[in-house]
Amino acid sequence: MADDAQHEPRACDAALAQAFGFLGKRWNGMVLGVLSGGPASFSELRRAVGGISDSVLSDRLTELATAGLVLRSVDDGPPVGVSYALTPAGRSLTPVLDQLAGWAQQNLPPRCSSAG
Amino acid sequence: MADDAQHEPRACDAALAQAFGFLGKRWNGMVLGVLSGGPASFSELRRAVGGISDSVLSDRLTELATAGLVLRSVDDGPPVGVSYALTPAGRSLTPVLDQLAGWAQQNLPPRCSSAG
DNA sequence: AGAGGTCGCTAGGAAAAACAGAGCGACGCC
């Protein structure tokens, strides 16, 4: 082996693997994204991400909650409901998501040519 | 609060959806990550991401190349080979990946307490 | 009261993606 190898497993890759353990799942990144805009209920989430089904959303929410990224709180108000919000850990991901969105706008082929 | 609604579909979410069209796939984020450390060959990629099979890697590479994120170049040297490298578009994702790795190290439960 | 809609969430079966393993033609090594 020559000394060229940049491709040795470094901490960076390990952390990246952890990150993509969540973000690599089909909708996890999206729900984190809409949640970063503020707390939301189950139905609100479903609409915001658009195209996800109840089963999957429920799964992702449970998963995210278990990982400590989102918090599930039951609203005792007259109209009983459930709210999902980002924990500090999840909230610290927001700026990254923001950058990601910026990158996508510049480097990804626009799927919908919005006339604006 | 009347003007609370943060959950309307804004450009941010649309861009995020584009981004996760790629990063939401099981290995795309990882190969982008190792590629951000420098060009690599098919085999090098396979080792670096660790746990991916030839079929899937081939698919992801084709997909990423089609999207204009990575560039496939055939090496005419005596030991004929193929090299994959990030395009400018792909390279601009590197800092984001870096932040993501940083976030993961701080906010994600360490799965393997690496001695090193 | 009766009928219908929404809410949060779960269950079952179907489709898709990912997987592991083998193989192809061409190369260098011994």
Add this chain to the structure above:
DNA sequence: GGCGTCGCTCTGTTTTTCCTAGCGACCTCT
């Protein structure tokens, strides 16, 4: 000639994701 590597594709099986339907409880409309 035998062997391993390279980049890449094919086949059959497992995991993941998806769609459809449904539950109990609440609210609204009539």
